[in-house]
Amino acid sequence: MMLGYLLARAGIDVTVLEKHADFLRDFRGDTVHPSTMQVMYELGLLDSFLARPHSEVRSLAVQIGDELIQIADFSHLPTRAKFVAFMPQWDFLDFLAEQAGYFSSFHLLRQTEATGLAHEAGRVAGVTGTGPDGPVTVRAELVIACDGRHSTLREASGLHVTELGAPMDVLWLRLSKHGTDPGQTLGRIDAGRFFIMLDRNDYWQCAFVIQKGGIDQVHARGLDAFRAEIVRLAPFLHDRVQELATWDDVKLLTVAVNRLETWYQPGLLLIGDAAHAMSPVGGVGINLAIQDAVATANILVPRMKNGAPTLDDLRAVQKRREWPTKMTQRTQVVIQNRVITGVLSSTQTPKPPALLRLAGRVSLLRRLPARVVGMGFRPEHIRH
Numbered sequence: 001m002m003l004g005y006l007l008a009r010a011g012i013d014v015t016v017l018e019k020h021a022d023f024l025r026d027f028r029g030d031t032v033h034p035s036t037m038q039v040m041y042e043l044g045l046l047d048s049f050l051a052r053p054h055s056e057v058r059s060l061a062v063q064i065g066d067e068l069i070q071i072a073d074f075s076h077l078p079t080r081a082k083f084v085a086f087m088p089q090w091d092f093l094d095f096l097a098e099q100a101g102y103f104s105s106f107h108l109l110r111q112t113e114a115t116g117l118a119h120e121a122g123r124v125a126g127v128t129g130t131g132p133d134g135p136v137t138v139r140a141e142l143v144i145a146c147d148g149r150h151s152t153l154r155e156a157s158g159l160h161v162t163e164l165g166a167p168m169d170v171l172w173l174r175l176s177k178h179g180t181d182p183g184q185t186l187g188r189i190d191a192g193r194f195f196i197m198l199d200r201n202d203y204w205q206c207a208f209v210i211q212k213g214g215i216d217q218v219h220a221r222g223l224d225a226f227r228a229e230i231v232r233l234a235p236f237l238h239d240r241v242q243e244l245a246t247w248d249d250v251k252l253l254t255v256a257v258n259r260l261e262t263w264y265q266p267g268l269l270l271i272g273d274a275a276h277a278m279s280p281v282g283g284v285g286i287n288l289a290i291q292d293a294v295a296t297a298n299i300l301v302p303r304m305k306n307g308a309p310t311l312d313d314l315r316a317v318q319k320r321r322e323w324p325t326k327m328t329q330r331t332q333v334v335i336q337n338r339v340i341t342g343v344l345s346s347t348q349t350p351k352p353p354a355l356l357r358l359a360g361r362v363s364l365l366r367r368l369p370a371r372v373v374g375m376g377f378r379p380e381h382i383r384h
């Protein structure tokens with residue numbers, strides 16, 4: 001959606017296919033990072049974005065056992081917005097779709113699912129799919145696959161994917177929020193447990209991390225045991241865990257971390273999770289996808305004003321974004337392997353590592369994680 005906006009803004013005719021009728025789905029995370037808001041500031045969109053309901057998180061804390069430790073402080077970032085904005089992703093996407101709709105060169109086809117690639121003269125020349133009125137073919141000088149971590153177009157391309165592995169899956173659930181609840185503590189860590197709570201104003205969006213493939217064991221222990229686990233991690237939720245009436249209220253999100261070796265073919269480019277599926281660690285995947293979109297527009301817009309991009313242009317996009325992707329995924333995998341695996345297999349309350357304790361005491365040390373999470377490894381800026 002962001003790339004659709006940027007291309008349409010540059011006067012390039014762009015059609016975005018979205019398989020759903022709306023963006024109202026609950027599996028995407030909520031974080032809009034300082035670097036994404038910097039991009040919106042550069043586009044003149046920041047004030048109207050922040051006028052939409054959201055909450056602002058200026059520092060991150062984690063509770064390990066009974067100890068609350070501050071781990072990141074965004075207030076010193078060299079960006080316009082020195083906080084992470086929490087906004088349900090459907091609101092963010094609605095906002096971008098509305099803004100893009102002001103450009104006559106922008107077209108959004110909802111309820112239109114891309115099911116395959118159309119080829120012509122040895123190159124990708126469009127997509128085939130199904131829309132509300134039946135089969136459709138959309139022809140294009142360039143197809144950009146932004147269809148997420150289960151990308152159909154990546155599958156259709158046959159490009160090689162390298163799996164980096166993830167030790168966990170996530171159970172995604174919501175519980176109501178009361179006025180007397182404590183403020184946002186993002187992560188709670190205890191013996192064998194990792195629990196994250198996102199403030200969505202009138203309810204808590206919760207992520208309960210389990211060992212990969214461990215869903216059958218969770219089910220076998222029963223819903224009462226699961227509710228009791230939640231209360232152990234966040235005792236103030238005791239009066240509402242019954243809102244989880246059946247397992248239907250607890251969705252399983254499988255986590256994958258992988259990336260393509262080559263992000264393009266003649267006529268086709270892949271970006272975002274379609275090129276590199278991100279772990280939820282750090283909540284940075286949305287931001288990385290947005291940064292890919294900005295870099296893609298920066299590189300391709302001058303070329304596309306004069307015709308179709310060449311393979312060298314597509315290669316330039318991968319070259320620009322591959323390093324930040326690798327750095328981010330490496331960081332995520334280290335945290336997965338060193339922290340999350342250890343926590344999930346522990347039977348005693350883990351002790352905070354010395355460095356984390358130190359960060360809790362020395363404010364300067366909280367700036368580095370804030371920079372990595374808030375801005376990423378190579379923040380992009382609007383060029384055209």
Ligand SMILES: Cc1cc2nc3c(=O)[nH]c(=O)nc-3n(C[C@H](O)[C@H](O)[C@H](O)COP(=O)(O)OP(=O)(O)OC[C@H]3O[C@@H](n4cnc5c(N)ncnc54)[C@H](O)[C@@H]3O)c2cc1C
Pocket residue numbers: 017018019020027028029030031112113114115146147148149151152153170253254255256271272273274277278279280282283284285286287289
């Ligand atoms: C459990 C979990 C929690 C996460 N939490 C966070 C978080 O808090 N913050 C964060 O930054 N990142 C988070 N992430 C990572 C983040 O969700 C992704 O990195 C990010 O959404 C990638 O953006 P994208 O635009 O590439 O793909 P997506 O956000 O997946 O968007 C793909 C879009 O394409 C549409 N689509 C898919 N297939 C087709 C098709 N065939 N035809 C037409 N349309 C199609 C989909 O409906 C969707 O709208 C989380 C990931 C997981 C697994």
